[in-house]
Amino acid sequence: MNRITIPTEDLELKTASEVLKWVLEKYQDKVALASSFGAEDVVLIDMLVKINLAARIFTIDTGRLPQETYDVMDKIREKYKIRLEVYYPDAKSVEEMVSQYGLDLFYKSVELRQLCCQVRKVEPLNRALENLEAWISGLRREQSVTRMKIRKIEVDQAHNSITKINPLVDWTEKQVWDYIKENNVPYNALHDKGYPSIGCAPCTRAIKPGEDIRAGRWWWESPEKKECGLHVEKLIKPHGGKLVNRIVSENEKKILKEKIFTLKSIKLNKRQISDLEMIATGAFSPLEGFMGKEDYENVLHNMRLANGLVWSIPITLAISKDEAKRLEKGEDISLSDEFGTALAVLHLKEIYSYDKELEAEKVYRTKDPKHPGVNALYSQGEILLSGEINVIEKPKHTEFAKYYLTPGETRKIFNERNWRTVVGFQTRNPVHRAHEYIQKCSLEIFDGLFLHPIVGQTKADDISAQVRMKCYEILLEKYYPKNRVVLAINPASMRYAGPREAIFHAIVRKNYGCTHFIVGRDHAGVGNYYGAYDAQRIFLEFNPEELGITPLFFEHTFYCRKCGNMASSKTCPHSVEERIMLSGTKVREMLKEEEIPPLEFTRPEIAKILIEGMKKKIPEYNI
Ligand SMILES: [Zn+2]
Numbered sequence: 001m002n003r004i005t006i007p008t009e010d011l012e013l014k015t016a017s018e019v020l021k022w023v024l025e026k027y028q029d030k031v032a033l034a035s036s037f038g039a040e041d042v043v044l045i046d047m048l049v050k051i052n053l054a055a056r057i058f059t060i061d062t063g064r065l066p067q068e069t070y071d072v073m074d075k076i077r078e079k080y081k082i083r084l085e086v087y088y089p090d091a092k093s094v095e096e097m098v099s100q101y102g103l104d105l106f107y108k109s110v111e112l113r114q115l116c117c118q119v120r121k122v123e124p125l126n127r128a129l130e131n132l133e134a135w136i137s138g139l140r141r142e143q144s145v146t147r148m149k150i151r152k153i154e155v156d157q158a159h160n161s162i163t164k165i166n167p168l169v170d171w172t173e174k175q176v177w178d179y180i181k182e183n184n185v186p187y188n189a190l191h192d193k194g195y196p197s198i199g200c201a202p203c204t205r206a207i208k209p210g211e212d213i214r215a216g217r218w219w220w221e222s223p224e225k226k227e228c229g230l231h232v233e234k235l236i237k238p239h240g241g242k243l244v245n246r247i248v249s250e251n252e253k254k255i256l257k258e259k260i261f262t263l264k265s266i267k268l269n270k271r272q273i274s275d276l277e278m279i280a281t282g283a284f285s286p287l288e289g290f291m292g293k294e295d296y297e298n299v300l301h302n303m304r305l306a307n308g309l310v311w312s313i314p315i316t317l318a319i320s321k322d323e324a325k326r327l328e329k330g331e332d333i334s335l336s337d338e339f340g341t342a343l344a345v346l347h348l349k350e351i352y353s354y355d356k357e358l359e360a361e362k363v364y365r366t367k368d369p370k371h372p373g374v375n376a377l378y379s380q381g382e383i384l385l386s387g388e389i390n391v392i393e394k395p396k397h398t399e400f401a402k403y404y405l406t407p408g409e410t411r412k413i414f415n416e417r418n419w420r421t422v423v424g425f426q427t428r429n430p431v432h433r434a435h436e437y438i439q440k441c442s443l444e445i446f447d448g449l450f451l452h453p454i455v456g457q458t459k460a461d462d463i464s465a466q467v468r469m470k471c472y473e474i475l476l477e478k479y480y481p482k483n484r485v486v487l488a489i490n491p492a493s494m495r496y497a498g499p500r501e502a503i504f505h506a507i508v509r510k511n512y513g514c515t516h517f518i519v520g521r522d523h524a525g526v527g528n529y530y531g532a533y534d535a536q537r538i539f540l541e542f543n544p545e546e547l548g549i550t551p552l553f554f555e556h557t558f559y560c561r562k563c564g565n566m567a568s569s570k571t572c573p574h575s576v577e578e579r580i581m582l583s584g585t586k587v588r589e590m591l592k593e594e595e596i597p598p599l600e601f602t603r604p605e606i607a608k609i610l611i612e613g614m615k616k617k618i619p620e621y622n623i
Contacts, residue, residue, distance in 0.1 A: 011153050016167035017047050019152055023134060023165050024052055026251060030133040031165070032056035032085070034125065037072045037188055038198055039176050040138030040168050046185045047167075048136075049080045058085035058128050062120035063094065064200035068189045075186040087124040094119055104202060113203075120200070126159065133249055134163035140176075141169050143197070157235075157243050158415070161282070161408035234420065235411055236548060238511045240286030240309055243407055246344075247280050247391045256392050260342045264327060265334040266319060266385075271376065271493040273337060273395050275315055276344055278492055278508070280391035281406040285511045289388035290317040293352045296384065300362045303503070303541070310546050312503040313363065313495060316354075317346070318380040324351055327385070335389070342392060349387035363497050366529050373495040373526075395491075400455070400469055405488040410450065411513040413486055419447035423516045423552065424509030426523070427453045428494060430463060430471040430610060432587075432602045434557040436479065437566035438518060442552065449485045450514050451476075454494055467613030471606050478605065488512075498522070498530035499538035503547075506539075510549035519551045556581070559600035588614075 011019060023031055033048060035041040035057050048055040059073065077084060097105070097119050106113035129135055135156070141148050156164035168176070173196075180187050190198055198204050238244075248256060268276065278284045286309065291299070294306040296314050303312045327333065333346045360367045360374045369375050397404045405413070414422055423442040427435065431451075443449050451472060455465035472487055492508065495501055501524035506517040523535035536553045544550065555568035558581045562574040572579070580600045582590075590597050591614050596607045 012151065014152070016044075016171070017051070019165060019167040020044070020047055020136070021051055023136065023163075023167075024048070024055055026249070027132075027134045027163070028251075029054075029056060030131075031136065031163075032058050032128070032132055033136040034128070035059050035084075035138075036199065037069055037076070038138060039173075039180060039187055039191060040140060040171075042072070042076065042185045042187050043176055043179050044136060044138055044167065045076060045080070046179075046183050049082060053080075053082065056085065057082065058087060060087045060089075060121055060124045060128070062124075062200050063089060064120065064202060066190060066198065066201040066204065069198060072186055072188045079186055085128070087128045089120045089124050093123065106203060129159050129162065132162060134165060135159075136165045136167065138168055139166045140171055140173075142172065155243055155245050157238070157408070157411060160412055161243060161245050235414055235513050236510060236515045238282065238285040238407070239507050239548065242285065243282040243411070243511065244279070244285040244288055245282055245408070246288060246389050247394060252390070253392055256345060256390065257342075260334045260345065260392070263332050263334040263345065265336050265340070265342070266317075266323065266346075267336055267338060267340070268317075268343070269338075272317060272335075273343070274491050274493045275317075276335065276389065276391065277395050279315070279389060280344070280394060281408070283407050283490075283492070283508050283511050284315060285407070287315055289346065289349075290384075290386050291315050292350045292386035293384075296352075296354065296386075300359060303500070310503065310507065310542055312500040312507075313497060314359065317385045319383055319385060320381040321383055323381065324383040324385075327351060333385075337395070343395065344389045344391040346385065346389050347387045348385055350385070352384050352386070353382060354384055363495075363500055364529070365498070368529075371496065371526065371529055373497050376495075397489075397491075399466070400489055403469070403487060403489040404491060405486075407512045410486060410488060414448065414450075414513045417448060417483065421446040421516060422448045422450050422514045423518060424450045424452055424506075424512065424514035424549075425518050426490070426505045426509070427451070428455075428468075430468050430602075430606060431475055432606070433559065433566060433600060436475070436603075437557050438520070438554045441554075442516070442518065443481075443484055446516060447484075449480075450509065450512065451485055451487045452490045452509065452512070454490045454492055463610065463613060467609060470609050470613075474605050474609065475603065479603070494524070496524060496526040496529075498525040499534040502535035502551075503538060503542075506547065506549050506551055510547075514549060516550045516552050518554060520554050521556055559598075 011022070014022065033041070033044055033056070035045060036059060045057060048057065073084065076082070097115065101108070101112055101115075106116045139147055139150055141150055150166055150169050152166055152169055154164045154166070155161050179185070188198055195204060275284075275290075279287050279289060291314060296316060298304050298306045299311050299314050303310060305311045327348060329348060329351060331348055333348050334342045335344045335346055336342045356377055357367055360377055364371055364374050366374060369378055423446045425439055429435075439449055439451070453468060453472065455469070476485055476487060490508070497504070502519050505524060506519070509517050519536050519539070521532045522530060525535065536551070539547070539551045555570050557566055557568040558579040559565070560567045560572045560574055560578050561580070562578045563572050580598055582597060582601055587597055591607070591610050594611050596604055596611075
């Protein structure tokens with residue numbers, strides 16, 4: 001079998017030293033150990049130096065470290081004759097913080113303690129990690145309740161989704177000390193005075209025998225709050241708990257590119273490429289590839305993956321019977337675009353057949369071939385392939401390139417803006433006043449709005465993506481507060497599966513970092529296949545906790561002359577005659593006649609762009 005990457009399960013079984021060897025080889029000078037010279041850190045330094053003297057080690061001098069830490073730092077430098085990279089907090093930020101809150105602000109509240117950690121540790125750490133592809137830490141599972149689920153290799157969502165290696169996760173405290181003694185490793189003298197975990201001097205104290213190891217840090221706070229922000233993410237967790245990243249590193253890319261020409265190849269269509277991109281970037285987390293039979297059938301019948309996690313749409317790779325004949329289970333297959341450019345490797349796990357009519361009925365609630373989703377299903381191949389993928393190159397987007405943000409990138413933006421609540425808005429239409437009103441209602445309550453239009457493969461009769469993007473840009477520039485909206489393109493393909501797709505859209509937005517998701521009437525519907533409220537009702541079939549993201553149900557909204565403002569049947573008691581509502585067909589007719597719809601329906605700037613767009617139809621990206 002042609003396995004190319006090391007599966008994380010295998011790494012879990014390796015010893016600390018083997019893990020370090022692997023990571024140094026894989027990332028070379030793009031990996032570094034973050035050391036605060038605690039017991040675990042000096043063990044890792046000793047191991048690293050024995051593998052490679054040039055291994056990078058950095059530390060953060062917060063300015064409040066105990067003398068004993070500086071002492072061990074120098075001892076290590078002398079013993080191993082190595083260079084340590086030292087990062088300091090931004091002087092101006094420290095000056096501002098101390099001037100405003102005093103030197104010992106951390107005792108006053110959890111918030112101020114976190115501010116101090118942020119300025120003195122987190123920000124310098126972010127700077128240190130900026131150009132790394134991986135970092136090594138000395139975290140151990142038994143250290144505290146917040147660290148029980150750590151694995152040896154993780155994707156660090158708090159830091160741009162780089163790789164985080166924790167070689168000592170499964171070590172006990174005794175193992176750490178045995179290693180230090182056997183190898184005569186210099187260690188922090190405070191350990192001998194009963195200090196288990198050493199940070200800044202004012203925030204560290206000795207513990208009594210039998211007390212929890214991390215009870216020596218921030219002892220005035222409760223245990224579940226005791227992380228400094230180096231190792232936590234404040235945003236909503238991705239679906240399944242971990243943001244998937246199936247894009248290979250630069251090193252692996254070189255190896256893969258040479259190998260890929262020897263593999264059998266399959267050409268993907270546009271929708272399959274968009275699925276590939278969504279899997280690769282983690283937008284479809286927890287999926288790491290195309291679905292196997294067990295997941296597929298569970299999704300069809302129970303709207304769940306085989307492991308029980310909510311999932312409503314099959315993500316499969318269909319090929320023809322003829323194509324399937326030349327493939328073998330267990331081999332690596334090259335997946336390419338229509339021009340034959342290799343995009344990814346599929347580790348082919350299963351080749352299986354399926355019932356298209358059953359899928360149509362379950363997912364689309366109709367077998368009618370006129371339904372665009374059903375039509376696409378009926379015209380695809382008879383055989384499904386499953387298996388994890390490794391993507392060499394994300395599909396290139398020449399147009400609107402800056403709007404193709406990955407979940408890792410949007411999460412980083414939300415985090416930087418300190419958003420705790422983010423509302424996702426799915427659309428494939430220009431934003432009219434009704435949508436604007438819904439979005440702004442949400443902005444009154446939540447921290448940020450994530451405007452996430454689909455411009456991938458959709459129906460052919462709507463307004464082109466170019467025109468719509470222009471509408472969004474103008475609208476955001478003129479009518480929305482700058483720092484409260486993020487506009488990005490959702491590279492997914494529309495399936496028009498109505499209710500099931502509403503669930504799916506919500507899960508995908510959770511992966512992008514949204515806590516809330518707007519579900520309007522007939523969300524993701526088409527024609528008359530679904531009832532107006534089906535897409536809202538389906539959310540009631542799940543526990544809010546298992547979805548994680550909270551749906552916000554909105555009615556159609558309109559301008560009411562009597563109310564003198566935007567409203568919906570939830571807020572306006574007046575008759576239909578008072579309401580300015582236009583059908584999609586009517587608006588299209590008006591625009592074709594170059595007639596500007598009423599101000600209460602659409603902003604004139606938007607109407608003008610739409611009229612221009614109607615004149616020159618651009619077929620390429622249409623929805
Ligand atoms: Zn009214």
